[in-house]
Amino acid sequence: DQQVKQNSPSLSVQEGRISILNCDYTNSMxxxxxxxxxxxxxxxxxxxxxxxxxxKNEDGRFTVFLNKxxxxxxLHIVPxxxxxxxxxxxxxxxxFGAGTRLTVKP
Amino acid sequence: EADIYQTPRYLVIGTGKKITLECSQTMGHDKMYWYQQDPGMELHLIHYSYGVNSTEKGDLSSESTVSRIRTEHFPLTLESARPSHTSQYLCASSEDSYNEQFFGPGTRLTVL
Known part of the structure; x- marks a missing residue:
């Protein structure tokens, strides 16, 4: 029973742009x-x-948003x-989810 | 500074051998955890401990066993290794079950 899901195994973005990584969960507790x-x-x-x-919680370039x-x-990474x-x-x-591999290209 | 150690980092052994993966932390954390991870997959909780003499099985059924005789030490033992045990094993600790976990570098186990 996978209670935390990350459905995108990989993401590639250009340097300076925004990266958005997503996560879903099933347990309302x-x-x-x-x-x-x-x-x-x-x-x-x-x-x-x-x-x-x-x-929302922000720490420098990293912001996490929660939609209960x-x-x-x-997770947003800017830039x-x-x-x-x-x-x-x-x-x-x-x-834990399965993870998303982020590649930021120069 | 987080200090949690795992040895060995890499281990290649034959089927049927008994092995112990070591994990130690110097942060005085009560909570410790073992996860198993295959490439591209989620970390599966296989054992956890809330303190000395406390051990519990995690979500993923595992043939391994653990012990917690000292706060800082949480070894994992496989009595008879099999090729299906080939995986990466990650140890972690935390102040409580809601705080961030501090992970060791992992042990990559290969059973031939």
Whole structure:
């Protein structure tokens, strides 16, 4: 039972443009969501989180939006940089999505 | 600074061998976790612990076992490795189950 879903396995954007990564969840009891970033041969590292009492959380170039009624969240990266190229995981309460591989082209 | 370590980083072994994957953290976190991940797939929770002498199985059925005798140490053991155990194993810790998790670098296991 996959409770956290990332349906886009990959995304490619041009440097300087916006990257939008999407995530859906099925468990309405989830009330805290996190995004992690993973480089090859390393473990995931925490990027940004959001509580269900908010619909937006911003940290520098990274913003996470939460739509509780749609059970959907998204991560926006503006502007995207080549160093942002990595796999991004959405997570809630020890459940992780399959990740989206972001490639930012110079 | 997050300090969580996993050894070995890479392991290639034959079928039937007993192995232990080590995980240690120096942050004093009560919560620790083991995930299994195949390429392009989600991280599957296989074991977690809320503190010393506490261990629970995760969502994904696993033939591995864990122990938590000390706060900082959460080893995972496979009594008899099989090719189906070939995967990456990630260990993590956190202050509580809602906070961010800190991950080790992972162990890539190949069973021949």
């Amino acid at each position: 989830f009330d805290y969501f996190l995004w992690y970033k993973k480089y090859p041969a390393e473990g995931p590292t925490f990027l940004i989180s959001i509580s269900s009492i908010k619909d 009624s749609a059970k959907h969240l998204s 995207s940089q080549p160093g942002d190229s990595a796999v991004y995981f959405c997570a809630a309460h020890m459940r």
